[in-house]
Amino acid sequence: xxxxxxTVSAGxxxxxxxLLDTDTFLLSVALKVALVxxxxxxxxxxxxxxxxxAMARLQHRRGPMFAGPAGSLQLVADGxxxxxxxxxxxxxxxxxxxxxxxxxxxxxxxxxxxxLPLAPGLWAQDLELGLFxxxxxxxxxxxxxxMGGWASANKxxxxxxxxxxxxxxxxxxxxxxxxxxxxxxxxxLSLVSIVESQATFTIAGTNVNLWFVFPQIxxxxxxxxxxxxxxxxxxxxxxxxxxELVFGYMTEYTGMKFAMYLLTEYAGMVSxxxxxxxxxxxxxxxxxxxxxxxxxxxxxxxxxxxxxxxIGLGVTLGKILLLTFVMVxxxxxxxxxxxxxxxxxxxxxxxxLSLVNLxxxxxxxxxx
Amino acid sequence: MSVSDxxxxxxxxxxxxxxxxxxxxxxxxxxxxxxDMTLSVGPAHPATHGVLRVVLEMDGERVKTAYPVIxxxxxxxxxxxxxxxxxxxxxxxNRHDWLSGMTNEIGLALTVERMLEMEVPERAQWIRxxxxxxxxxxxxxxxxxxYGLELGAITPMFYATRERERIQYLLEAASGGRLHYTYNxxxxxxxxxxxxxxHQSVELVADVKKRLQDFDDLLLGNEIFQARTKGVGPLSxxxxxxxxxxxxxxxxxxxxxxxxxxxxxxxxxxxxxxVPVGENGDSFDRFYCLLARMKASCHIIEQCHDMIPxxxxxxxxxxxxxxxxxxxxxxxxxxxxSLGYWLESDGGRTPWxxxxxxxxxxxxxxxxxxxxxxxxxxxxxxxxxxxxxxxxVDR
Numbered sequence: 127x128x129x130x131x132x133t134v135s136a137g138x139x140x141x142x143x144x145l146l147d148t149d150t151f152l153l154s155v156a157l158k159v160a161l162v163x164x165x166x167x168x169x170x171x172x173x174x175x176x177x178x179x180a181m182a183r184l185q186h187r188r189g190p191m192f193a194g195p196a197g198s199l200q201l202v203a204d205g206x207x208x209x210x211x212x213x214x215x216x217x218x219x220x221x222x223x224x225x226x227x228x229x230x231x232x233x234x235x236x237x238x239x240x241x242l243p244l245a246p247g248l249w250a251q252d253l254e255l256g257l258f259x260x261x262x263x264x265x266x267x268x269x270x271x272x273m274g275g276w277a278s279a280n281k282x283x284x285x286x287x288x289x290x291x292x293x294x295x296x297x298x299x300x301x302x303x304x305x306x307x308x309x310x311x312x313x314x315l316s317l318v319s320i321v322e323s324q325a326t327f328t329i330a331g332t333n334v335n336l337w338f339v340f341p342q343i344x345x346x347x348x349x350x351x352x353x354x355x356x357x358x359x360x361x362x363x364x365x366x367x368x369x370e371l372v373f374g375y376m377t378e379y380t381g382m383k384f385a386m387y388l389l390t391e392y393a394g395m396v397s398x399x400x401x402x403x404x405x406x407x408x409x410x411x412x413x414x415x416x417x418x419x420x421x422x423x424x425x426x427x428x429x430x431x432x433x434x435x436x437i438g439l440g441v442t443l444g445k446i447l448l449l450t451f452v453m454v455x456x457x458x459x460x461x462x463x464x465x466x467x468x469x470x471x472x473x474x475x476x477x478x479l480s481l482v483n484l485x486x487x488x489x490x491x492x493x494x
Numbered sequence: 495m496s497v498s499d500x501x502x503x504x505x506x507x508x509x510x511x512x513x514x515x516x517x518x519x520x521x522x523x524x525x526x527x528x529x530d531m532t533l534s535v536g537p538a539h540p541a542t543h544g545v546l547r548v549v550l551e552m553d554g555e556r557v558k559t560a561y562p563v564i565x566x567x568x569x570x571x572x573x574x575x576x577x578x579x580x581x582x583x584x585x586x587x588n589r590h591d592w593l594s595g596m597t598n599e600i601g602l603a604l605t606v607e608r609m610l611e612m613e614v615p616e617r618a619q620w621i622r623x624x625x626x627x628x629x630x631x632x633x634x635x636x637x638x639x640x641y642g643l644e645l646g647a648i649t650p651m652f653y654a655t656r657e658r659e660r661i662q663y664l665l666e667a668a669s670g671g672r673l674h675y676t677y678n679x680x681x682x683x684x685x686x687x688x689x690x691x692x693h694q695s696v697e698l699v700a701d702v703k704k705r706l707q708d709f710d711d712l713l714l715g716n717e718i719f720q721a722r723t724k725g726v727g728p729l730s731x732x733x734x735x736x737x738x739x740x741x742x743x744x745x746x747x748x749x750x751x752x753x754x755x756x757x758x759x760x761x762x763x764x765x766x767x768x769v770p771v772g773e774n775g776d777s778f779d780r781f782y783c784l785l786a787r788m789k790a791s792c793h794i795i796e797q798c799h800d801m802i803p804x805x806x807x808x809x810x811x812x813x814x815x816x817x818x819x820x821x822x823x824x825x826x827x828x829x830x831x832s833l834g835y836w837l838e839s840d841g842g843r844t845p846w847x848x849x850x851x852x853x854x855x856x857x858x859x860x861x862x863x864x865x866x867x868x869x870x871x872x873x874x875x876x877x878x879x880x881x882x883x884x885x886x887v888d889r
Contacts, residue, residue: 185652281533285555285870360646361718369644370874372539461718462646464871465555 158250162239169443170392174201176447177454184458211381216279219378223277228379228386231270234263235393242400243318245410245438246418246430256317257309260401261302264356267390268294271365275375286374289465290365293355296472301352303480304345307487308338308405321409329494335415339406345483346406348476353398355468357391359453361460362468399449407445410438530558537566546884548861550873557873560865562858568888575848580606580815583845585676591854591886592673593636594829596629599678601826604759605835606680608824609817612809618682619760620802624695625668625677627791631702632661633829634788637881638709641781644878645722653708660698667691680815682808696799703792709785723778727864727876730775737863738856741831742783743880747775753827765797777879784881814843828853830881854886
């Protein structure tokens, strides 16, 4: 009996080892984690720096100047400052919930980076349900915001947290409906396949290089607005609303916990922009129909050497920065909406529009 | 545990904050009833422009009652004034409304001059007008910038600061002070304008006029700004008058009341003073009036440039100015509204009584009326557009 068991388990082990070479497997996992963590901690910093500098330019001032070349280390210096601050927890706060809330917001913002395709062959995991996973993960962040707002035992925080919840419910719907339309057009939920299908899309048997932003400009607009609202970026920053709610759900947070919320916001900007690049802007394609240098296969996009991959990564990051710049620009240009106006815009404008968009795309998909 | 298992009156988290409770209670058999929440806005809240505190009684996000709690920074100006002579008092009055020092000084100087029946040189009067109008623009710029901040727009504040900086340099060149000028004195102004002042002033007024367009573009013409301010906190003329509201807040309700026109002092009867009015008295109109008043001030300054004569700027004063026995009341147009000084003298070197009628105090009184029934964001919009400086309330 025991002999049989040993034989079976030995066989299983051998099989597993055959399927997955242990060394390469561990190495690739380590590389993937390093890639994701690197992206998660570096790109948001770049976005934050860009926000400082772009806002300063748009507002006729200079922005950070002294920390590092042209103030580029300002956010690092801020991080060190946050580390030194006292970690205050209000006496009446729900200590555990209060403490884990920033992490609750931060971790999902990181997990989404695991499915983002950045360049040919450069992604941590190509999930079949990648889009579904990404959208599901992003909505968890708001839970962290709500928990923080509730646990702070502060009335301003409470209102901020509840506003965040209301905002999530209102804007998750148009966001998902807009993304579904892309999935329908691409015929896949995998983010890699969606990029691929933007290079190999066929209409009536002809292969066209069609970025989905062109047929779905409406959906792109809806997705962008809903993403802004979900991130509570101005002009949709009611959960924070510094002039009304002092700082909303963040009012009682200090030091690293506050910094984690901040990082969540910037990481959210990056991941939402990356999603938009993947869904609508052709991923790492330079322009529709322009192949990456050094690449072959489907539209010159998928079989690349190191150079092609690097250029692809650069193109993706460039597009992400462009979109985040638009977000910064909106922050500089607009005042804040009122909560009820925000709700009205979602339920009466964005949801119907996104349904129309979905219907049109589905019908077009069937016809062509 | 079902809802009915809860004890008859069990407080749920987080109600146990020290001081005030959150009033989140399960009442009776545990059915979903709500209770009102008391929200204390201020004294350190960013929207209260100083240390005013507004206590809001709220049902969800809707304000049921609002009560401004004043007096946090009461410094007893009126009492202090009784122990200072008239020149020292000028240094005192430019502090109660720290954004309108020049106009406050002019108000008190005019009061003392009327008591002394003193004739002020022509040039001094024109200089006072130029400085007062610059001070008005300085004040309004700050309100316009911070009103943007209150609605979540950050850029107008930087644009406002850009202009304010240059105007402050200009006034500093004349008086030596950036905020507390102490430039006026009974009988005129302390010293003549420095060389090149008028030239700079002419240049600056042209620049400011051009730059005011930025605020039009960023705020007045912005859809979100309009959605946040139009129809918010409407104030009718009757209510405004019964609460003693003045300045741009009153003008927004449609009354072209301006002390510079209705009771001209200095040389305001010799220049054209445009008085903007609003239609509905809502936040948008109040903001519009403030912007339009800046344009009007630019227009007045331009006229002053053309008309200012040469000559002496003050009269020689005795070492100790003593106002004769009696009393008088002088009104001037403070940037925020009508400012009045009631001066009673027993013939000594200090006022026997100095009573101020300040614009901000009356403007704050109307807040409970305006805030009732609004949402929190609208309450902030109203709070920022009923123009007041807290030092002027708690003087």
